Amino acid sequence: DAGVIQSPRHEVTEMGQEVTLRCKPISGHDYLFWYRQTMMRGLELLIYFNNNVPIDDSGMPEDRFSAKMPNASFSTLKIQPSEPRDSAVYFCASSSPSHYNEQFFGPGTRLTVL
Amino acid sequence: AQKITQTQPGMFVQEKEAVTLDCTYDTSDPSYGLFWYKQPSSGEMIFLIYQGSYDQQNATEGRYSLNFQKARKSANLVISASQLGDSAMYFCAMRARGGSQGNLIFGKGTKLSVKP
Numbered sequence: 001d002a003g004v005i006q007s008p009r010h011e012v013t014e015m016g017q018e019v020t021l022r023c024k025p026i027s028g029h030d031y032l033f034w035y036r037q038t039m040m041r042g043l044e045l046l047i048y049f050n051n052n053v054p055i056d057d058s059g060m061p062e063d064r065f066s067a068k069m070p071n072a073s074f075s076t077l078k079i080q081p082s083e084p085r086d087s088a089v090y091f092c093a094s095s096s097p098s099h100y101n102e103q104f105f106g107p108g109t110r111l112t113v114l
Numbered sequence: 115a116q117k118i119t120q121t122q123p124g125m126f127v128q129e130k131e132a133v134t135l136d137c138t139y140d141t142s143d144p145s146y147g148l149f150w151y152k153q154p155s156s157g158e159m160i161f162l163i164y165q166g167s168y169d170q171q172n173a174t175e176g177r178y179s180l181n182f183q184k185a186r187k188s189a190n191l192v193i194s195a196s197q198l199g200d201s202a203m204y205f206c207a208m209r210a211r212g213g214s215q216g217n218l219i220f221g222k223g224t225k226l227s228v229k230p
Contacts, residue, residue, distance in 0.1 A: 033217065033218075042220055042221070042222050042223065043207075044220070045217040045218065045219075048217055056217060059217070091159060093159070102164065103161070103218065104161070105151075105158060105159035105160075105161075106158075107157065107158050108157050108158065110157075
């Protein structure tokens with residue numbers, strides 16, 4: 001079975017540009033999480049969805065960040081405009097009631113904002 | 115406030131020996147879950163083991179076991195018979211508000227290096 005799929009794997013952009021990160025959760029999983037990992041702050045949750053509905057977005061740093069989940073198999077995290085401090089690895093993870101205690105992580109997207 | 119603390123930034127262990135990675139947590143929720151994830155240099159996050167706050171026995175998964183001491187609020191990971199492939203970052207995490215998926219709160223991690 002395919003795991004969580006994220007694209008792109010690497011993204012380099014210039015400050016001020018719009019960045020869109022994509023995630024395809026594992027089929028049948030009804031929870032989807034977006035995390036950000038930096039050296040300074042470690043791993044932190046940005047937002048999570050249940051059945052395509054955002055449940056907790058308190059971790060979204062500011063209005064420049066937005067996330068959507070238009071259907072059960074796709075989610076996006078958008079940064080507009082991007083800033084150098086947004087440089088990080090962004091992980092998407094998904095989980096299901098049958099694997100309640102495990103979040104399956106994608107490979108991550110390494111974002112560099114110049 | 116909910117918090118996870120990993121006090122060991124780095125650890126060394128000789129191949130085939132056991133190693134304990136420390137994790138303490140803080141929460142006022144009576145129901146919570148504790149997790150350990152491994153992150154090798156390739157970057158992916160790999161789930162290792164889970165312990166629920168009401169579980170009577172310590173969790174075990176192969177060479178991994180979780181030494182859960184509820185009164186001390188500690189959830190140390192024990193890796194037996196270390197292998198070179200165990201070299202990685204290890205993250206302890208907690209999910210409070212048990213019963214819902216909620217979010218995971220991660221510690222800063224411990225970098226484990228296994229020496230041949």
